[in-house]
Every structure is written in C-alpha cells, then in structure tokens.
Amino acid sequence: MAQAAFLHLAGAHGGAAADDLRPRSPDAVGRGAAMALGAHALLIVALAFGVSWKRSTPEGIEAELWAAVPQVAAPRAEPPPPAPEPRPEPKPTPPVAVKPPPPPDTSEADIAREKRKKQLELEKQKAAEEAEQKKLADKKAAEKKAAEDEKKRELAEKQKLEKAAADKRQADAAETARIEKQRQANIKNMMGAAAGTGAPDSSGAAAQSAGPSAGYAGRIKARIKPNVVFNADDVDGNPLASVEVRTAPDGRIIGRKLLKSSGSAAWDEAVLRAIDKTEMLPRDTDGRVPSSLVIDFKPRDL
Template identity: 35%
Template sequence: MIRKNSEYPLQPPRERGTGRAFAFALVMHALLGFFLYHGIQWQNSTPEGAEAELWTEVPDTAIPRPVPPPVPVPAAPAPPVRDEQADIALQEKKRQQQEAAREAQLAEQQRQQKLQAQQEAEAKRQQQLAAEQAAQLAAQKAAAAKQKQQQQQADKQKQQQLAEQQKQQQLKEQQLKEQQQEQQKQAEAEAQKKADAQKAAKAKAQADAAAQAKKLDAERRARLAQMQGLATGGTGSTTSDGLGKSGTGSGSGGTAASPGFNDKVQRRVHPNVIWSGPTEGLATEISVRCAPSGTILSAAIKRSSGNPEWDAAALRAVRQSDPLPQDTDGKTPASFTIRMVPAG
C-alpha cells in the first residue's frame, strides 16, 4: 500500500486482491512445510522387530507335566536398515522441494517486486498526472488572473474613455451654450439696434412730418396770401369763384366727391398708420384741405377719439400720405373728412 504524501493530493488506486494473495501464499507455505515434515518423519521411522515361536513334534509317550515356557527376553532393537537409494531419493525429493520452495519464494519476490514496481510506476504516473494537473490548474489560474487584469484594464480604459467623452460632451455643451448666449446677446443687440433704428426712424418721420406740416402750412399761407392778393387786384366774380373752390370741395361753389373716393383715401392712408396700442372704441375724424393735385394744404382733428396718442398717429398717417389720390374727374376735392379707425 502506498504511503500518502501531503505534497500530492492525488494517490494511485489501491490494487484489489493483495491481502487475499498474501493469505493464499501463507497457506501454501504452511501446507508445504507440513508435507515436508511428515514425509521426512515417515522415511526416518525405525522398523518394528518380528517375533516367531518354533514347535517340535513330541513322541506319543507319557504325558509329562507341562513345563512353563521360559520368559522371553525382548530382543534388542535391530539397527535400522537404511536404504541408500531411498535416502538419495528422499534427499533428491527434499532438494526438489527446497528448490521449488525457493523458486516459489523467488517468484513471489519477483511478483512482489513487479507489483511494487508497478505501484511505484503508478504512483509516479499519478504524481506526474497530479503535477501536470497542478501545472494546468496554475496555468488556468494565471490565465484567469491575466484575463481578469486585462478585463480590469479594459474596463478602466473604457471608463476613462467614457469620462473623456462626457468631458468632451460637457465642453461641447458649454461651447454651444456660450454660442447660444452670444447669439442671444447679438440678437438682443440687433433687436435693440433695430428698435433704436425704428425709434430714430419714427422720430425722423415725426420730424419730417412736422417739417412737412410746417412746409405745407407755409405753402398754404403763401397760397392764401397769393389768393388774397389776386382777389384784391381782380374782379369780384373771379374772387367769388376762387374762394368757393378753395373753401369746401363739397359745399357751395365746389364739386362733390364720387362714392369711391373715400375708399381710395383709406387705401392710401391706412398703410402709413403705425399703432400698437388698443384698438377697441377708437375712431378719429380728420378734416383735410387739399389742392386739386392732391397736395395736402392742411389736416386737423375734427373729432377726437378720446385717445391723444391714437389721434396723433392717425393725423401723422394722413400727413404722410401726401399727395392724396385724385377723384374721377382728375382733381382732388378741396376739403373733405377722413374717418380713421385702427385696423383690428
């Protein structure tokens, strides 16, 4: 049986029938010794002696008194007669038996040696197998550790890449946010600039309108002065006709406007209205005096809407519409009223 070794956890399988073989060998040796012992004792036993009585015939005479037979003296045992051939045969047989016993013992020793060699070879093979398994297990552990380390490195690299991507994404978002803020600032600046431009344009338009109104007022005064001069130096009929025409276009001495003239004036004036306030309930009437060519001589609020800002916007729109459209006869009425309502 192989002794256990703590360095090699794997042991060769135990051979079956070893104890039975040893028991059988012991029984055979005991039987062989028994037969050898009894065989030698049988050959060396001393042969027993033989006794014989001799009788002689007695003549027929008077019968004598019987004489008691002499007490036989036991003869000394004769020395055993030894047969040389038997001794030789016995010795030969003994030698053969000893030779057979030695051969059996040698065969048993050889068998035991062979068995031991097989067991040692099996143990060596098991040790080699255990060493190979241990080496394979160590290699597997090393490979697993290496793979784990590579996986950890890959995970770490992946995390670093993910962190870098997140950082780049945050940077892009920051840049995009800054760009949006910059664009918003630019848009606000442009809107402010546009509002300022519109405000300046509105102020300029108001100034232009005021200048135009002053100019028109000056022209009107000049024409009135001219007309007054003409009336003073001319005939009465001519003066009456001129005042009639320049007074009211729809009154005495003037010409009435056609039904579609009001729509023409509205289409001309309303595009110039600039108003972002409330529209409900606002209506302004503006009295306008024009030359036959459509040039506005004067424009004034005839009836207010109650909202001064809207009244100013409506009056400004009328003045910016100079010259006003002409009627079907090719002339603009001398005076008429425009009703202004904000577009809703």
Template identity: 45%
Template sequence: MSTATLRPPEAAGIGRGLALALLAHGLLILALSYGLNWHSDSSPAFEAELWSSVPQVAAPREEAPPEPESEAPPPKPDLKAQQRAAEEAAAEQREAEIAIAKEKKRKEDKAREEAAKLEREKAAKEKEAKDKEAKAAKEKAAREEQDRKKAQDAKALKEAKEADARREAQRQEFLRRIQGMAGGTPGSTGTAAQSAAPSAGWVGRVKGKIRPLIIYSDEGAANPTAEVQVTLAPDGRILGTKKLKASGDDEWDRAVLRAIEKAEMLPRDTDGRVPPVIILSFRPRE
C-alpha cells in the first residue's frame, strides 16, 4: 500500500473560500482606488483572477459597475468678456443714475419755474392792486384839491366882491362928504361936512409917509401923475388900492402902488379919525 493512499483526504470547500476572499479583497481595493481617482485617472481597469492550486470550479465572475461618463471640464472663464460685461453693467448703471438725476432735476426745475410763475403772478396782482389804490387815492386827492381850490376861489371871489362893495360904499360916502363940503355956505354953522372931510395937513402927512417908500429910477424929463384911490379902515389900516388915473409910465404907477401897500397903515387925522376913502396923487418930482 502506498503513502498516497494513506494521506487523509483534504476537506472540501477550503480552496473555494480562500479564492472568494482574495477576490473580494481585490475588488474592494479596486473600488476604493476608482472612487478616489475616477475624475482624473482614465486608465483602463484590469481584472485579476486567482487560481487555487487545486482545480476547482470558478465562481461566477462579478461584473464591475459601468464607469460613469466623464463630464467635460468646465470652460475657462473669459476675463475680458467678464470685464466688458462688468463695464457695460457699470455704464448702464451710470446711465440709469444720470437719467434719474436728469429727471429729478427736470422736475425740480419745473417746480421752481411754476413757483416763480406763481410768485410773479402774485407780485403782478399785488402791484396792480397797489396801482389801483394809488390811482384812486391820487384821483381822490385831486378831486379834494380841486374842490378846495374851488372853495378858496369862491371864498376869495366872495371876499373880493364884499371888499369891492365896501370900497364902493366908502367911496360913495367919501364923495357925498366931498360934495357936502363943496355945497356948504360960508355962514353955515353946521359941522357935518367939515367933520367928514380930512384936514389939509393930514393929506400931506399921508403923502410924506408913502413917498419915502416909492422906489423909482427917475431918468426921464417927464413928470407923470399917478392918481390912486386908497380904502382905509377906521384905525387907519390900508384895506385896498385902486388906480384911478394912469400916469402913462407903468413903472411909476407900480412903484406908487407898491409903496402904498408897504405903508400898511396911515396916520389918524387931528380929530383921531380916518376917512374911509382917500384919493392921492403922486408925481416923481413934487
């Protein structure tokens, strides 16, 4: 009997288990390697088959999962295009801001123009109202001034008429007195005519007061006579003058009238009275 026939038979299944274990470890290592490098490593995968020393029936081969299709790498960014896009966006932003600012300014200008227009219209209305008020006040003042002048003219005319009437009455009275003096008889004992007429010396005193006030340049050889009627108050105040006879020399006539007005008051007569009307004659050389 040989020794080969005396060795105990090997246990069935040990080789198969060992082969499966080795295969499982190899697949695990392969899977880990692929999981780490599948994005960058495109080398083909290899398969390894382990054979046992004892002929055994091979286990069914496990197929590896299909590799995912490699994705194309993302394109490199175009920096110039990005810069242009950024510049265009900034330009659009600036244009938008400029447009907004222009619109805002336009609205503000329009608001200012409207406010200025309203202010001008208000000022024009106020000026028109003031002009109307000033015109009305001016017209009122003109009417009042016209009425005042009319009243003054009417008053002056009335006073002038009254003065003329008084002077005329005094003149008539004076003429009556003169006539009474002329019609008196030498043997008459009445005193009315003599009392009414001024004394002879009084007329000389009156002319003596007036003559120094006459301002006249006597250059001619003529000696004109100016006859003036003077109206007097009872106290001797001169109320008015009237030229009865022109001398022919207007300058002499005016000088005489001015001198009488400057005298303002004439002296009383010897009896203390003053005739209401007196007629005086003046010549440059007397």
C-alpha cells in the first residue's frame, strides 16, 4: 500500500508529457527527495491512523501505477459477512406458585351486613314467639268460651228437664183426678147393676142399665191375663197400673193409654203389650161393649 501511494504521488508530480520520463537534472533531485519525504510522512500518519482505528473497516486505497504497460486494478474484495451470533437457549419456566386465597374482607360493609342479618334473625324469632303466645291465648279463650257454652247448655237442659218434669207432674195430677172420677163412676154403675133394682124385661131405670154387669170387669181381666208375660218376683210389692181402653162397638180394641204408672216400667210395658195382643174384648150380658173402660192391673192379683 505504501508503494502504491508513493507511485501515485510520483505520477502526480511527473505530469503526462514525454519530457517527464526523462532523467531529472541535479537541481530537480533535491526537490524530488523533499517531496518523497513528505509523502512518507503522510504515509506514516495514515498507517498510524489505520492501525489505531480498530472499530471501522479499513477502506481500500486506489493507487495508479504508472508503468510501461497500463494495467487495470482488480475489483475490491468484499469482507466476509460476520458469523451469526448463537441464539441463547430458552431457560425453563419456573413453576408458578399457587397463592392461598386471601382472608375474608372484614370491611365495614360486611360488618354492617352481618349485623343486619343477626337483627333480621332476632326479629323473626321474636315474631315467632309472639305468634305462639297469641296462639296459646286464642286457644285458652276458645276453651273458656267452650266451657261457658257447655255450662249454659247444661243449665238450659236442666231447666228444660225441670219444666218437662213439672208439666208431667201437672198432667199426671190432672189425669189421676180424671181416672179417679171415672173410677167412681164405674163403681157407682156396677153397684147400681148389682142392686138389681130393675126387672130383666124393664125398659126403665136407664142409669142402672147403662153400666156394665157385676162380672164384666172379671171377664175382661180373664181375657187379657193369658197375654201378660211378666214375673211378679221381678218387682217389689204389688204396684197398680191403671190403663184406659177404648173399644169399637163390636169390642175391638182401638186404643189404650197408661193413666197411672205403677212405678215399674217393666210392669207397665207388660200390661200394654198384653192389651195389644188381646185385640178384642168380650161383650157384656146385654151384648154391648163399653166404648171406654179404665182397668186396674196388679202383678200379684192376676
């Protein structure tokens, strides 16, 4: 490179004329030597600069070489491309640590919500207790009212029974008086018939002839007695039951009524059943059957 530069400089000062190719005169030698020294100095500076500049790629310097035969310089060689830097190997990804869930937030909103929840629970419990107390109070009130209604009902029933008993006593007293009156009339009629004041073919004495004959009551009892089904030992004493019997003109029984109870319901029912079973009463000696008769029945007299 230094030689090429020197040749270049020498060619520059020599000119292109033919005279320049001729040997220099002695005066010209000194001038050429000075120029040569200057070129060398410049070359040294260029070399020093080129060596100290390590980071830049040195550029080629063209030098024109004067020779007898002109030559063309070869193309400048390009520096090889730099080798690719090796790619770094990927580092393994460390495992991601799973963080535990954060503790619950005890903020003021959560505290207020918890207080509200507890307050609602207390209100609900209080409402349930009040409803239970009301239910018990209503139950007690209903029981008290039911007891009062029952007491009123019992009192009304008692008053009703007492009134019915009083009415029955009054009716029995009136019936007893009527029976007694009928009995006295029957006795009077029978006594009148037994006296025989009227002749058999007499057409008068109606009062005596209207009553039944002396033995007619016995004939009626004799007709009813076989139909009585009762054990006299089942009743104390010899109680009397008076029955009014109503008959048709032919003697058929068309009704009966207990006028006076004997005090034994079993004996009263036995007498009424016997009359119903008899159905027909016998005629009297005059061929007639009284339309109404009062007959007394005693269990030990049959």
